[in-house]
Amino acid sequence: MGKTVLSIKSDKFYINGSLIYSQIKDSNPDAWGLLMNARFIQGIFDDKAGKSRFNRFGRNFDTEQNTEELITALPEWYQYGLRGFTVGFQGGGPCFTMDNYSIDNNPFSSDGKEVEPGYLKRMEKLIRAADELGMIVIVSFLYGAQTRFLKDDEAVKHAVKKASNWLRDMKFTNVIIEIANEHNVDDFKIHPIVYTEKGVVDLIKTAKEESGGIPVGCSGTGGYFSEKIAEVSDVILIHGNGQTRQQLYNLIQKAKSIKPLRPIVCNEDSQALSQLQVTSKMQVSWGYYNNMTKQEPPVNWHITSGEDLFFAHRMAEVLGIKTDEIPFENQFYLQGLEPDMTYEQKRWIRLASLYPEKIDHVIFYRNGEYFAASYDDPFMIHFICNWLQGAVTGTKAGEEWVAEVYLTSREKIVKSCRLLS
Template identity: 35%
Template sequence: MSHLGNILHWRKSVSTLMGLLILFSFSHSYSQTKVKIKGEKFYINGKPTYAGQKWKGLKIEGLLMNARMVQGVFDDLNPETIERWKYPDTGKWDADRNTSEFVQHMNDWKAHGLLSFTINLQGGSPEGYSKNQPWHNSAFTAQGELRPAYMARLKKVLDEADRLEMVPILGLFYFGQDHRLENEAAVIKAVDLTINWLHDHNYKNVIIEINNECNVRYVHKILQPERVHELILRAKSIERNGYRYYVSTSYGGRFIPLPNVVQAADFILIHGNGVAEPKMIEEMVAQTRAVKGYHKMPILFNEDDHFDFDKDYNNMIASVSSYASWGYFDFRMKDDGFEEGYQSMPVDWSISSDRKRGFFNLLKEITGY
């Protein structure tokens, strides 16, 4: 072979190798972030969250401060309602744009000390609070199969969370959409397939919320308070190479978790909706720790629609003063502009309003970021 031939052969070999490496990188998920729970503390990659941080004498180390960002993979499969979510600039809805803009702003959230967010496979009410929910937003088919388009969007979010060393709370079911699954067998299948999908992609930075507010209007009995612990235990039982996911579920505002869930869960989720007096937040945490079967494990608020971030005492401060993590829930209220809220569709995922800035600025101060 001539000298020129050797060069061309070398270039072809390098090109082929680079192509294989690129192909492998797209087909294989590298997990660089691993969450662990030890007692009441969260650890990320072997270190407690907010390591060494105290704020006004309060211990912050080990908490998992979060926000309700449940619509990150939202779509509407109902052609009669999809027009409700059109963007003001384009006049149409775009599910891929929604996820792309979500991912685009994650780094900014993290820079303010946000280590976690709740993202749901059946979303939340895209109008903030809604009694009737005719839209169809579900990552599951009626038989409990995973919809590829939803999971492709979820992968983008989880990959970026892995890169940023964030810990998403992945919610599976929502009371406005659980009826989309035809029976209990489909619900169980959806749990199995979701947990196995996470294992397939080697994510170790995700914790699981079986359903949002299990005591609110669920059709399937296995998603209701008396039996939801069955799904917690089932999800926990699916291991790969000695690794399993941490699992829990949540209740509606002001509701204290029941013993069957407390005994089955790895961490406790409670909601502060309807809690007008911050002192009640402290009382809720104390009552939760007194539930039969409770042992030292993290307590998280992952939904609270109260603000007052400029005040010396608010629900967020009350939560951390009880050594419980707190989660910001904001939706677009009457007469609010597009920049408000993180749940009403379509979402402006940036830190773009006074309420959002109030939360993130106080979060940054408390966490020391």
């Protein structure tokens, strides 16, 4: 048995018999039993189709180093209250820069009966490091395009069995299983056992049995909800990405209607921190998802400036964990203009803020000329939805970018940045 033993009573999480966060002095009792988490899906990432493609952003990618660097960063996140993170056997898509069908990040044999030892070794390292800290790992088995390497539904079932058996045999006590990341995406249509409600229900039952009772759930796309899947799940996994705050509230209401009660965990949303207003009031666990800072290899797993730091502070605030106050002028950050944060002459520029709820709109200027306006959190140029934006192309060293931030209080804040590279 590990140092960190997860248990569930009604809709609350316990570690070693105590409600999560209840051990923290002066913490918020309304947050006790939650599992604040982040999507660190690429924690054991590899690409057998060509790792050298990921030598970018001013860094080189190394498979083992990637996992070790995440382990090194976990204590930073822990101190702000992060107690869970999702990591995938098949990873996730670097959605901004590459086609996931060009990547081979699949550890399973075509019949699903074997798992590559390197993936198991890295996953074990992560889970044991989390166990030492007092953290929970949501282990995601299947990811969209990567399941194309599994030849049929029977192979998918074998993969779920194999991964579940491995978690059981390792005697991990700090794990939640996610059968698939967003099982209803079109990528899964080739495998009805994942794509359909009935198939997922069967896979959840299989994972429960084959894992020896590890809690199991399965997510769908942002806003998606299946009563049948929720009713058979130990943990109801929902995604808030692409949802307004009202839509997220409505989704949570559906999940809360399932009886008997069980924990509801949003394990993927966006970097839209205003979503935390909804989940904290509803006493639901929230999952930070930032594709650019935490899903595009090579990932800097530390708490980076801007969005990562602001999420960490807002999480601590929700939980009642005391942190150093961020001065008002530093509560706004022009993101995406950092040196080397470019790919094929593209940048993803946005205005990060500690309290996006206080912003009415943002106007962006490039070399003194109007470029774009943004009205929704997160305040991104070429906004598509709250986790996805289009790129700004052709940026050059020496350019000056300015964001005029208009607050609901009618104050105006100006942030500027001159590109160094």
